[in-house]
Amino acid sequence: MSALPDHDPEWSLPRDIKVQMLQAIAEMLDRAPTHLHMTFDEFMAWTSEDTHAEWVDGEVIRPSPVSLVHQRIADFLARIMDAFVTMRQLGLVVTTFMMKITRAGREPDVLFVAEAHHDRVKHTFVDGPADLVVEIISPESVGRDRGEKFFEYEQARIPEYWLIDPRTQRAEFYRLDDQGKYHLIEPDDHGIYRSLVLQDFWIKIAWLWQTPTPEEALLEICGQEYADMLLRRMRQQGLVTREDAD
Amino acid sequence: MSAMPDPKDDDRGDGWPIPSALRQHILRIVAEALAHPEHMRMTYEEFLDWADEDTLAEWVDGEVIMASPASGEHQDIAGFLAAILRFYVERNQLGVIRIAPFQMKLALSGREPDVLFIAATHRQRLKKTYLDGPADVAVEIISPESAGRDRGDKYFEYEKAGIPEYWLIDPLSRRAEFYHLNAQGTYQLAPIAPDGIYRSVMIPGFWLHIDWLWKLPAVEDANWEIGGQQYAQSLIERLRHDGLLP
Numbered sequence: 001m002s003a004l005p006d007h008d009p010e011w012s013l014p015r016d017i018k019v020q021m022l023q024a025i026a027e028m029l030d031r032a033p034t035h036l037h038m039t040f041d042e043f044m045a046w047t048s049e050d051t052h053a054e055w056v057d058g059e060v061i062r063p064s065p066v067s068l069v070h071q072r073i074a075d076f077l078a079r080i081m082d083a084f085v086t087m088r089q090l091g092l093v094v095t096t097f098m099m100k101i102t103r104a105g106r107e108p109d110v111l112f113v114a115e116a117h118h119d120r121v122k123h124t125f126v127d128g129p130a131d132l133v134v135e136i137i138s139p140e141s142v143g144r145d146r147g148e149k150f151f152e153y154e155q156a157r158i159p160e161y162w163l164i165d166p167r168t169q170r171a172e173f174y175r176l177d178d179q180g181k182y183h184l185i186e187p188d189d190h191g192i193y194r195s196l197v198l199q200d201f202w203i204k205i206a207w208l209w210q211t212p213t214p215e216e217a218l219l220e221i222c223g224q225e226y227a228d229m230l231l232r233r234m235r236q237q238g239l240v241t242r243e244d245a246d
Numbered sequence: 247m248s249a250m251p252d253p254k255d256d257d258r259g260d261g262w263p264i265p266s267a268l269r270q271h272i273l274r275i276v277a278e279a280l281a282h283p284e285h286m287r288m289t290y291e292e293f294l295d296w297a298d299e300d301t302l303a304e305w306v307d308g309e310v311i312m313a314s315p316a317s318g319e320h321q322d323i324a325g326f327l328a329a330i331l332r333f334y335v336e337r338n339q340l341g342v343i344r345i346a347p348f349q350m351k352l353a354l355s356g357r358e359p360d361v362l363f364i365a366a367t368h369r370q371r372l373k374k375t376y377l378d379g380p381a382d383v384a385v386e387i388i389s390p391e392s393a394g395r396d397r398g399d400k401y402f403e404y405e406k407a408g409i410p411e412y413w414l415i416d417p418l419s420r421r422a423e424f425y426h427l428n429a430q431g432t433y434q435l436a437p438i439a440p441d442g443i444y445r446s447v448m449i450p451g452f453w454l455h456i457d458w459l460w461k462l463p464a465v466e467d468a469n470w471e472i473g474g475q476q477y478a479q480s481l482i483e484r485l486r487h488d489g490l491l492p
Binding site: 142143144145147148149150153154168170181184199 | 393394395396397398399400401402419421430432435
């Protein structure tokens with residue numbers, strides 16, 4: 001340990017300077033912007049549609065802007081889930097929308113709320129747990145998605161949690177068991193994961209890294225059903241006649 | 247009140263320079279004054295200098311993270327694992343066991359895992375007051391306060407640092423996750439056999455019943471089981487040698 005500079009006349013600070021410095025440092029640390037404190041309601045009033053902040057236990061957390069890869073995967077998943085959910089009228093799929101669970105207000109990359117729980121969906125946030133949440137790891141949020149949010153979502157009893165890591169091309173799918181604990185579910189031998197919450201919905205893990213068009217993916221997932229829906233829509237628009245379709 | 251030193255008075259000409267020993271001294275004063283050193287920033291060297299052998303703190307990318315005191319349950323599990331690991335590792339001369347608080351210095355962080363195993367072949371990494379580089383096995387026992395960090399940040403840090411085996415034990419949820427580094431350098435969750443036994447890879451021949459973690463047996467009994475035939479035999483030899491067998 002180095003000798004205390006107090007004893008070296010060259011370095012000694014006048015006492016009142018010391019006190020001033022300490023007070024200034026203390027104030028600075030208290031006001032550090034990463035430690036804003038407010039209630040959830042204050043937070044919702046403070047945040048705006050452009051802010052993209054999250055709230056945990058009274059503290060405001062500001063994630064950095066996401067990467068293009070991150071956004072592309074989120075968009076892809078949102079689109080195929082949304083199309084599937086709309087076709088079957090299963091509920092609501094939405095991206096980067098505030099979800100308020102017990103001690104946190106999070107904006108998952110994609111969330112699904114089942115029709116049965118649509119009363120949770122308010123004007124500017126989902127009041128309570130979604131039925132399925134997807135988080136895509138970005139370098140800045142690395143620890144949070146796999147750590148804090150894992151436990152938050154488990155505690156909030158979100159039945160299915162997808163955690164996607166584009167940096168290492170890894171996806172983890174967690175399902176809540178009867179004891180309310182997350183279990184890792186591995187994809188099958190063909191690299192396919194089947195959702196439990198979104199019945200009959202599945203994805204090829206490979207799609208996450210190659211992102212085919214949503215149409216290609218949907219045609220694989222729900223083949224005829226999707227094709228029929230597209231044809232119906234095209235007919236409604238007068239873009240195709242019955243003869244063309246045959 | 248005396249004015250702050252005039253930068254022009256300084257003959258080094260680059261503003262008011264703070265000798266590093268003075269800086270350390272100030273940090274120490276501030277820490278004591280504020281009692282919230284987690285907002286302090288310092289280099290790893292300053293951190294090692296500031297922390298003493300009783301300080302429960304970790305260092306990540308310049309920031310000090312104070313650890314809360316451990317609970318009794320946490321102590322029991324950590325103590326149990328340290329005891330049976332040490333017993334086995336010593337008997338088989340496989341390497342060294344270190345327990346918290348012992349610093350493990352990784353590229354961007356200094357962590358104090360609950361138990362560390364350093365293989366004999368990597369002994370040279372072991373310094374007097376810290377491990378310079380990755381351990382061969384790191385064990386973390388989750389406490390509510392550290393849960394997110396252990397499962398999130400540390401998972402990625404340890405993976406990146408190339409720690410081949412990472413044990414993550416959650417007594418609250420009665421969940422034990424054992425991660426093994428694969429050929430691609432990413433963690434894979436090791437499946438637990440139907441017999442409920444986990445078999446280590448980095449500590450050859452070492453195994454444990456997952457159930458032991460939640461209902462700790464006596465250390466002696468666990469050692470006996472793990473040691474099996476070979477241990478029983480060596481005990482007999484010893485008793486014979488000491489003339490204690492009829």
